[in-house]
Amino acid sequence: MKHYWSWFRLDKEKNEFLIGEVIFPYEFIDPNYKDNHKRYEQRVNENDAFDSSIDCKEGDLFLIVCNNDDFYKRVEYCFEYKKNKWRRVESDVFERMSKYDEVMFGKIKKK
Numbered sequence: 118m119k120h121y122w123s124w125f126r127l128d129k130e131k132n133e134f135l136i137g138e139v140i141f142p143y144e145f146i147d148p149n150y151k152d153n154h155k156r157y158e159q160r161v162n163e164n165d166a167f168d169s170s171i172d173c174k175e176g177d178l179f180l181i182v183c184n185n186d187d188f189y190k191r192v193e194y195c196f197e198y199k200k201n202k203w204r205r206v207e208s209d210v211f212e213r214m215s216k217y218d219e220v221m222f223g224k225i226k227k228k
Contacts, residue, residue, distance in 0.1 A: 179203055
């Protein structure tokens with residue numbers, strides 16, 4: 118899947134230990150990364166952002182992945198649900214994999 122989204126929920130019982138490689142900050146891959154992250158944050162907080170209603174809980178993570186088919190262009194935009202709103206956060210794959218469970222995922226559709 119070239120572009121997709123994933124929704125994660127904190128599992129307080131899960132505490133896995135992971136080892137991996139560090140990657141460059143996404144600003145080095147895409148010079149518009151910060152601006153895009155802000156735009157996506159605005160969009161995911163709009164009433165019609167999702168095809169169906171989702172039951173968001175405090176601490177949930179929402180991830181948007183673009184260019185998944187190209188290792189050198191792949192970027193992630195991550196948001197955490199706090200105080201009834203999605204807020205931009207830095208994407209941390211190790212934190213996500215060690216403490217969260219994926220609730221849903223899907224392909225990003227063009228309008």
